[in-house]
Amino acid sequence: MGEELSNLGIKDLQSLENQLEMSLRGVRMKKDQILMDEIQELKRKGNLIHQENMELYKKVYGVNRNFVHPNGLTNGQDLHVPVYLQLSQPQQQAYETPTRATKLGRLQLH
Numbered sequence: 001m002g003e004e005l006s007n008l009g010i011k012d013l014q015s016l017e018n019q020l021e022m023s024l025r026g027v028r029m030k031k032d033q034i035l036m037d038e039i040q041e042l043k044r045k046g047n048l049i050h051q052e053n054m055e056l057y058k059k060v061y062g063v064n065r066n067f068v069h070p071n072g073l074t075n076g077q078d079l080h081v082p083v084y085l086q087l088s089q090p091q092q093q094a095y096e097t098p099t100r101a102t103k104l105g106r107l108q109l110h
Contacts, residue, residue: 005013 005016008016
């Protein structure tokens with residue numbers, strides 16, 4: 001904790017510093033390994049989800065062996081390119097107005 005360092009000499013302080021640096025290096029290596037393992041697992045899960053999406057796409061659109069993906073790709077091409085979707089507003093439908101009014105209490109609806 002650094003509380004009893006006043007009695008240590010230069011060589012002892014250098015030795016302690018080296019021990020701290022080696023311990024810190026080990027902690028960083030362990031952290032890097034954990035992060036790399038997590039990245040690999042996320043990539044694996046992403047690939048599984050992609051495969052599942054492709055199977056669902058085939059089921060929904062009844063695609064055969066030589067299907068064309070919505071972005072224009074075929075079986076032999078890279079299906080990992082991003083697909084950009086655009087949301088649109090729902091189309092308004094014209095409703096017919098009734099020829100006679102319906103009375104509800106004091107309100108009259110047309």
